[in-house]
Amino acid sequence: MTEPRTRSWMPPIPGPLQRLFDHFPLATYPPNDLPARSPRPSPLPTLYIFASDEDAARGLPSFNPSCLKWQTLLRLSHLPHLAVPSTNHASPTGSLPFLLPPTPALPSPPPRPIPASNIERFILSQPTSPPPTDHFFTPSSSLPPSVVLRQQPYLSLLSGPIRAAWLTALYLDESNTRLLQSLYIDPTSSSPLVRAATLSHLRAAAEREVLRILYPTTGASGGWRLSINAILEFGPGARKEPGGGGGVVNSEEIYREAERAWESLALLLGESETGWFFGVDRPGVFDVGVFAYSYLVGVASGEEEKGGRGLEWGDGGRLDRIVRGAHHGELVRHRERIWDMCWGRRRDGEGMKER
Amino acid sequence: MVLELHVWGPAFGLPSLDPECLGAIAYFTQALDRSEWTVVRSSPSAVPTRRLPTLHDPQTQTWTASLPSIISRLTLNPPPTFHSPDTPLTPSQLATSTAYATYLTASASPLLSLSLYASTANWTASVRPAYTSSLPFPLGWTEVPAVRRAWLRLADATGIDLLDAEDAERPAGPPEDGGVLPPDIKLPKKKQGVADLLTPEQKARIGLHALVDGVMDVLADLKGEEKKWFLLDDDDGEEGAGGPTTLDCVAFGYLALMVYPDLPRPWLRDRIVEKYPALQAWVNDMTAVCFGDGVPTAAPVAGTAEARRGEDGVVRVAGRFVDGVGRSVPGLGEEWRRWRDVGLGVGDVLAIAGGTAVAAVLVAAYVLHKRGSALMPVLGAPVHRWEAPRRGLAGFGAAGALFGGFFTPEVRFGSVGGGESGRVQTEVQAPFGGKVDGVEVDVNVDID
Secondary structure (H helix, E strand, O other), X not given: XXXXXXXXXXXXXXXXXHHHHHHOOOOOOOOOXXXXXXXXXXXXXEEEEOOOHHHHHHOOOOOOHHHHHHHHHXXXXXXXXXXXXOOHHHOXXXXXXXXXXXXXXXXXXXXXXXXXXXXXXXXXXXXXXOOXXXXXXXXXXXXXXXXXXXXXXXXXXXXXXXXXXXXXXXXXXXXXXXXXXXXXXXXXXXXXXXXXXXXXXHHHHHHHHHHHHHOOOOOOOOOOOOOHHHHHOOOOOOOOOOOOOOOOOOHHHHHHHHHHHHHHHHHHHHHOOOOOHHHOOOOEHHHHHHHHHHHHOOEOOOOHHHOOOOEOOOOOOHHHHHHHHOOOOHHHHHHHHHHHHHOOHHHHHHHHHOO | OOEEEEEOOOEOOEOOOOHHHHHHHHHHHHHOOHHHEEEEEOOHHHOOOOOOOEEEEOOOOEEEEOHHHHHHHHHHOOOOOOOOOOOOOOHHHHHHHHHHHHHHHHHHHHHHHHHHHHOHHHHHHHHHHHHHHXXXXXXXXXXXXXXXXXXXXXXXXXXXXXXXXXXXXXXXXXXXHHHHOOOOOOOXXXXXXXXXXXXXXXXXXXXXXXXXXXXXXXXXXXXXOOOOOOOOEOOOOOOOEOOOOHHHHHHHHHHHHHHOOOOOOOHHHHHHHHHOHHHHHHHHHHHHHHHOOOOOOOOOOOOOHHHHHOOOOHHHHHHHHHHHHHHHOOOOHHHHHHHHHOOOOHHHHHHHHHHHHHHHHHHHHHHHHHOOOOOOOOOOOEEEEEEOOOOHHHHHHHHHHHHHOOOOOOOOOOOOOOOOOOEEEEEEEOHHHOXXXXXXXXXXXXXX
């Protein structure tokens, strides 16, 4: 190994190969362009949400409660933004929505995406946004401590019984299968096999989530997981009507709990004199969170002007009846107020501008 | 006919060791006369709803699970002495009650989970014995791990890890660094720092305190200083007077289990006693009001409905045990659970048929193999190979091989003479005829 190296360690290229490479020289192509759907440099922040292409382009509400919550807050804050339809796979946190701050042109490093929990802070930190006293919404940080403490139990109503009822109605109720398919399944694939598999996965995940919300500590079932059976089970008549057995969703019980939760929220709203929760002057994040559910449970009808906004429920709007019945329709008036502020006539001009 | 409230068994001086069951018992003491209900010590496998607490009405033979459903059932079909503790509440207070009860379920259970289930010291020293003693003999093996798994999911969500390294339920992480090193390489011994002497609870102290304060601040804010209960005050004759309400009962289930148990690592109780004495006093008041005239116990008296049904009879316990074992079989447990809880659907029949076919093929293959008619060698069986002792110059390795051409080596097979040392190499048979250890070496030996 100590032998002196007088020439290259590579053997000389054989003649035929040499001639071949003379004919077809090695060339390095420039890097491909980014895919067409990748984020473009944009002077506006971009919100990635669940929505159909047309709805997102027109700035219409998302059909997913947590996306709608932050979308509503953005519109409420009068911060110009773009809405782009997306899926969970695109999100760095694994769930929508997330916000991409204004993206400069390519050479500079792209900004970090902002998860949903930090969107409010992002809005407040914008240099264009008005000083804290003149915000179009009530920032959470400006709430007095006693309100913050009182808010938490009511927030757990939204994330507990109301969310469980939402999941049950949309995902587990057979009569809403068409709605579920048109929202989440059809955009994913055109193959019926893939659609059926996605639907059953979605259902199983929703059922797990509902059980987790309702009975967080019931260990009798020993955990849920997907099995061949969970796929095979999909189909008419496979799932037996629950008789109250463990690990089975009892939809009547869920709707009853949701009714009590909505009633509590309506009473809380009725106590406020300003028309917003906890007596704040302008709607806050809590109002927006309630609106996200109370708007989406509404039944969409042909004439949007009549207040029939929401989704095309196949069960006749069971949750909408609950919301309408809660404390003399207090929540319906609340959702109308927020709709008017964010999407109503007054905002039409700005809606066009945001495209 | 008395109503039967099926709950987890007693522990820590409380009538039940489960927060929801404890809340249900407290509710019954406030809502019903003692003569109309009785506590039955039970477990999820003993009731058709597979969930505790469960109310059994022997008259109508109905089973109702979970406290909200039990309360709405009692309101719809009230027993003679039923009086709802929520009667004096205004609609606004009822709304508050709903919200805070939901909040307790969502946020107080992770605290209990961390304190009672995730902390290995507390679990092994206090809680597991309590569970085991509240179940008939073999059932502790099947039911208690399932209960703990469910509770640990809650603790997982908080992001605080209190499990000791040797805890059986601990999720398997990546192997320790030393695992891949050959055994003869010694790493310098790790220095024992302060962190190694601390218990997991002490390490997570700041996070735990923030978590406890987050929940207790909300409760202490509702409780306030003046009122005796969460929503009402005890003073007679004034407006807003009354006893404990449903919310008090639900909260009692959680707070009593935080304050009463004597645990080896009592961080949760210490924090409440130290920072929230008003809540601790409230727990004592609740105990006095609900269980002042004796803790309702489930003494199985001969002649009661429980004894007659043979709740703890040998056959029934054996059945529950087999059921529990079936649920924990990996791969089949889910099918078993569905079959027991939901009934059989088309998919279940297919899945069971497929599973049975696979099992039959495996058994048949095993039997065939044992009879020697299968081609595959026994997996994992050791193969012993005799290697001839190297004698003469061959014993000198490479140098010997060099000179080996000059002197014929003397090689003998099959026997080891006196003083000769042979070597037996053991290998383990891997699938498809390969070998796991060692390399097969062809040795050409000329034997004259």
